[in-house]
Amino acid sequence: MAARNILAPPRVKSHKSVLNGTSKRFPVEAGMREKSDNQLIQELKEGQLGAFDVIVQRYQKMVTNFVYQMVGDPHATDDICQETFINAYKGLQAWKPGARFSTWLLVVAKNACFDHWRRARRHQADSLESVEPPMDPNGDSTPESAVLRGELGEVVQSALRELHFEFRAVVVLRELLGFSYREIAEIMSCPVQTVGSRLSRAHQLLRGRLVPYFLAGAADAADQGKAIESEMPRGK
Helix, strand or coil, rough: CCCCCCCCCCCCCCCCCCCCCCCCCCCCCCCCCCCHHHHHHHHHHCCCCHHHHHHHHHHHHHHHHHHHHHHHCHHHHHHHHHHHHHHHCCCCCCCCCCCCCHHHHHHHHHHHHHHHHHHHHHHCCCCCCCCCCCCCCCCCHHHHHHHHHHHHHHHHHHHHHHHCCCHHHHHHHHHHHCCHHHHHHHHCCCCCCHHHHHHHHHHHHHHHHHHHHHHHHHHHHHHHHHHHHHCCCCCC
């Protein structure tokens, strides 16, 4: 299934080594960028830190996209992405050669996002800023004007962030990043059937949150139509 970037993530910043925290990169040997993930990780285990710079550059966009859709905060996204790659480096022994590295990396990213989500929920009672309120469906925007001004994306993003973490994750992985049910099951550590049921439930919840917005737009359009009709000259 092709990925659909409905909600654009922030622009990926200039590459910075997550291992030394500076813009200085580790030496990358000739031909290293063409090597497979398995080869790069093997070289990394042998002390070739330039291999990890290649891995970061290869998967930075994917991880940034996933993390941003999960947390909706550019600043938090930066921190979580860095944490993801550092944790991946420290936990390379847990990765099994032959397994798809990108799937394993998203498991690490998912865990980092979950820690962030759990901390946000813990502080939710103390700060209303931890949850962004959805757009007022009774505002003066119609669906058409919302699309033109980019507000519809904000509405969807807000509705997405209101979902429970596990529902939000399957929507992001399936609808925005294009992963298969089997890959999502591996990332979320659950049966494939559970992925399907969570995705179905997430769609229901999203529709419930978005329908009032569209209904408000439809009502506004109907009112405008009646006003125009009332001003039109009537035939005798």
